Amino acid sequence: MGAQPSSARPAIITPPRRGIMSAIPRRFHRHLEGWLFIGPVILGVLAFQFVPIVISMYSSLTRWDGLQPPAFIGLANYGQLIFNDPFFRTTLFNTIYFTLGNIPLTMLLALGLAVLCNQKLPLTTVFRTAFFIPYVSNVVAVSIVWFWVFKPDNGILNSFLRLFGIAGPAWLTDLTWAMPAVILVSVWQGVGYPMVILLAGLQGIPEDYYDASKVDGAGVWRRFRDITLPLLTPTLFFLLITQFIASFQVFGIIYVMTRGGPANATSVYIYYLYQNAFAFGKLGYASAMAWILFVLIAAFTLIQWKLQKRWVFYE
Numbered sequence: 397m398g399a400q401p402s403s404a405r406p407a408i409i410t411p412p413r414r415g416i417m418s419a420i421p422r423r424f425h426r427h428l429e430g431w432l433f434i435g436p437v438i439l440g441v442l443a444f445q446f447v448p449i450v451i452s453m454y455s456s457l458t459r460w461d462g463l464q465p466p467a468f469i470g471l472a473n474y475g476q477l478i479f480n481d482p483f484f485r486t487t488l489f490n491t492i493y494f495t496l497g498n499i500p501l502t503m504l505l506a507l508g509l510a511v512l513c514n515q516k517l518p519l520t521t522v523f524r525t526a527f528f529i530p531y532v533s534n535v536v537a538v539s540i541v542w543f544w545v546f547k548p549d550n551g552i553l554n555s556f557l558r559l560f561g562i563a564g565p566a567w568l569t570d571l572t573w574a575m576p577a578v579i580l581v582s583v584w585q586g587v588g589y590p591m592v593i594l595l596a597g598l599q600g601i602p603e604d605y606y607d608a609s610k611v612d613g614a615g616v617w618r619r620f621r622d623i624t625l626p627l628l629t630p631t632l633f634f635l636l637i638t639q640f641i642a643s644f645q646v647f648g649i650i651y652v653m654t655r656g657g658p659a660n661a662t663s664v665y666i667y668y669l670y671q672n673a674f675a676f677g678k679l680g681y682a683s684a685m686a687w688i689l690f691v692l693i694a695a696f697t698l699i700q701w702k703l704q705k706r707w708v709f710y711e
Contacts (some may be wrong), residue, residue: 539652546647
């Protein structure tokens, strides 16, 4: 008889475990890999954002010049700012003035340029680039150029006005015209960003809506009023919030062009904060100003978030 097959089962050789990862259950491998990838980002946020926020919050409750140890004084900085610092109210008023002038002009001009650049015209790409270049230009360089444009004697603007027999004002040293001049520069430089965002919003509107309205006999203005504007309201809402935040934080143009003058007519909130922190050595006071600014911006954002139900339309 032939040899009978063996009934013994072959031995199962288990491969040896290798490395630290083998000691961790498989279901945790993917989570661990994810945490390892985002770990540097989390550490960066903690080190450069969360920790400074905590330090700023504590320093706002102290008298601190950055050199001597901070002395805890509670809410004294906030009380001094709100009730006993008239210059705080002046700079807050100037900031609101700048914001009310900057946002409407920027939004209207950006909307007009976005509609223009959305047309199928020659050199449209060139125009889009030209309108966006000022936004990515260095704010110091832009401010210096416009400073020379506004020179009262030999500036380009007043020289142009003299061609028509108009005597231009001393723009940046005139109490009436200094802030409008700053607003003009801010609009010129900042219109590129909202223009691009609105252009993206326009290109996201389905053409079917316009085709159907043409069949119904709607004209250009009616299509813009009944289709374009309502469908752009989410984009306009986003831009309203971001433009408000940027306007309340304006600094570079003021610092280079006017230094808050003349007679504090252009001294805005952030410029006064900068003066307290780095010119007057009152870092605790400046920190309190920063937190008040945060509360103002957060309050405005919350109010707009609640009001969006009345004018923002989503598809």
